[in-house]
Amino acid sequence: MSPIDGRSILIVGGGIGGLSVALALARRGRRVTVLERAAQFGEIGAGLQIAPNASRVLDRLGVLEAIGRHAVFPSRLVFMDALSGERISAIDCGAAFTSRYVFPYLVMHRSDLLDVLLAACRAEARITLLTAQDVRRAENVGDGVEAVCADGSVHRGLALVAADGLHSTIRRMLSDDAPVAAPYVAYRGAIPMEEMSAHAGLDNVVMWVGPQMHFVQYPVRRGELYNQVAVFGSRRYREGSEDWGTVEELEAHYAQTCDHVRRALTKIRRDRRWPMVDRQPIATWTQGRVTLLGDAAHPMLQYLAQGACQAIEDAGCLADQVAAQGEDLAAAFQAYQEARYLRTARVQLTAHFFGEICHAEGVGRTLRNAWAAQRAEADFTYLDWLWGWQG
Numbered sequence: 167m168s169p170i171d172g173r174s175i176l177i178v179g180g181g182i183g184g185l186s187v188a189l190a191l192a193r194r195g196r197r198v199t200v201l202e203r204a205a206q207f208g209e210i211g212a213g214l215q216i217a218p219n220a221s222r223v224l225d226r227l228g229v230l231e232a233i234g235r236h237a238v239f240p241s242r243l244v245f246m247d248a249l250s251g252e253r254i255s256a257i258d259c260g261a262a263f264t265s266r267y268v269f270p271y272l273v274m275h276r277s278d279l280l281d282v283l284l285a286a287c288r289a290e291a292r293i294t295l296l297t298a299q300d301v302r303r304a305e306n307v308g309d310g311v312e313a314v315c316a317d318g319s320v321h322r323g324l325a326l327v328a329a330d331g332l333h334s335t336i337r338r339m340l341s342d343d344a345p346v347a348a349p350y351v352a353y354r355g356a357i358p359m360e361e362m363s364a365h366a367g368l369d370n371v372v373m374w375v376g377p378q379m380h381f382v383q384y385p386v387r388r389g390e391l392y393n394q395v396a397v398f399g400s401r402r403y404r405e406g407s408e409d410w411g412t413v414e415e416l417e418a419h420y421a422q423t424c425d426h427v428r429r430a431l432t433k434i435r436r437d438r439r440w441p442m443v444d445r446q447p448i449a450t451w452t453q454g455r456v457t458l459l460g461d462a463a464h465p466m467l468q469y470l471a472q473g474a475c476q477a478i479e480d481a482g483c484l485a486d487q488v489a490a491q492g493e494d495l496a497a498a499f500q501a502y503q504e505a506r507y508l509r510t511a512r513v514q515l516t517a518h519f520f521g522e523i524c525h526a527e528g529v530g531r532t533l534r535n536a537w538a539a540q541r542a543e544a545d546f547t548y549l550d551w552l553w554g555w556q557g
C-alpha cells in the first residue's frame with residue numbers, strides 16, 4: 167500500500183536532477199513525492215563543476231547561498247598542455263565574467279550539493295522523500311499515473327518525472343535505444359588538500375589536455391579537499407568486455423605526460439573506474455503525464471562539465487511549464503520537452519566535439535594550442551550559448 171494519496175507529482179530518482187525538480191515544483195506550490203531506489207540518498211566522493219547557467223537556477227530555488235558555504239569559486243579555468251606542461255589558455259572568472267553572467271562558476275563536492283538539496287527538500291512540507299523504491303514501470307492511468315516498484319507496490323500520482331539516470335528504466339517507454347560506450351574511462355576522487363604539494367593554481371580549475379587523455383584538477387569543500395579526474399582512451403576497448411581501461415593502461419598512457427601530471431596521478435584512487443557512456447539525443451521525452459529529466463533524458467559525456475547543470479536547467483524549465491499550464495500536466499510536459507530537447511542535444515553533441523579538441527594529437531594538437539592561445543582570458547564568444555542561458 168502506497169503511503170501517498172495520488173495528488174503528488176512523482177519523481178523517480180533522488181539524484182541531483184530528481185531533488186532539483188522536486189524543489190522547483192514545490193517552490194511553485196506543487197506536492198511532490200520522490201521515489202529513490204537506494205536505501206539512502208547519496209552521491210559519490212568526487213567533485214562537480216557548476217556553471218552560471220545552473221547556478222542561476224539554484225539561486226531561484228533558494229539554495230545558492232547554502233551551496234556557497236561549501237563551494238569554491240575558482241579565479242580561472244586554465245587549460246594546460248599535458249605533454250609540455252605549458253599553459254595554453256584560460257577563462258577569467260573575475261569581474262568581466264561576473265558582469266556578463268551575474269551568477270558564479272563554482273566547484274564543489276557532489277555530496278555537499280546533494281546534502282544542500284536534500285536539506286531544502288526536507289524543509290519543504292510539500293515534498294515527501296521515500297527511499298528503497300525500485301521503480302520498474304510507469305503507466306498513464308485515467309487522469310493520473312502509476313509507478314510500479316520491483317516489490318509489486320504501486321504509487322499513484324498526478325504525473326511522473328523520471329530522473330533515474332543513464333540506465334533509466336522509464337526511458338524504455340519512450341525509446342528502445344541503448345547507452346553508447348566511448349572507449350574512454352575516468353579514475354577520480356577527492357583527497358585532503360594537504361596531500362597536494364603547493365603549486366600555483368590550487369584555487370583554479372585546471373584541465374590538462376593531451377593525446378586521447380585529459381586530467382582535471384580543482385579544489386572542493388571550501389578548499390579542504392582537492393578533486394582530480396584522470397581520463398584516457400583505451401586501446402583495449404572491446405564491446406561487452408570488462409577488461410579495458412585498467413590501472414596498467416592508465417599508468418602506461420600517462421607515462422608520456424609532464425612531471426606535474428605524473429606526480430598528481432599518483433594521488434588518484436585506483437579502486438574504481440567510470441567508463442564514459444552517453445546516448446544519442448532523442449526528441450521525445452514525454453508520453454502523456456510521464457516525462458524524462460537529467461541523464462534519463464540526455465546523458466552526455468562529461469567533457470563540458472554540464473550533465474548535472476543541464477539536469478538543473480531541466481528542473482527550472484519543467485516547474486515553469488507546470489506553473490504556466492495549470493492542471494494540464496501532459497501539456498506542461500510536452501512544452502517542457504519542446505523547450506529543452508534541442509538545447510540539451512546541442513550540449514550532448516558539443517561535448518563530443520570538445521572531447522576531440524582536448525584529445526587531439528600531432529598537427530591537431532599544435533593547431534588547438536595556437537588557436538586557443540589567441541583568445542583573451544575574458545573572451546566569452548564561444549561560451550555565451552552555454553553559460554549565458556536564461557531560459
Ligand SMILES: Cc1cc2nc3c(=O)[nH]c(=O)nc-3n(C[C@H](O)[C@H](O)[C@H](O)COP(=O)(O)OP(=O)(O)OC[C@H]3O[C@@H](n4cnc5c(N)ncnc54)[C@H](O)[C@@H]3O)c2cc1C
Nearest residue numbers: 179181182183203215301330331460461471472473474475
Ligand atoms: C567523471 C564525471 C564527471 C562529471 N562532472 C560533471 C561536472 O563537473 N558538472 C556537471 O554538471 N556534470 C558532471 N557530470 C555529469 C553528472 O554527474 C550527471 O549528469 C548527473 O549526476 C546526472 O544527474 P541525474 O540526477 O540526472 O542522474 P543520477 O545522478 O544518475 O541519479 C539517478 C538517481 O536515480 C536513482 N534510480 C535509478 N534507477 C532507479 C529506479 N529504478 N527507481 C528509483 N530510483 C532509481 C539512482 O539511485 C540515483 O539516485 C560528470 C559525470 C562524470 C561521469
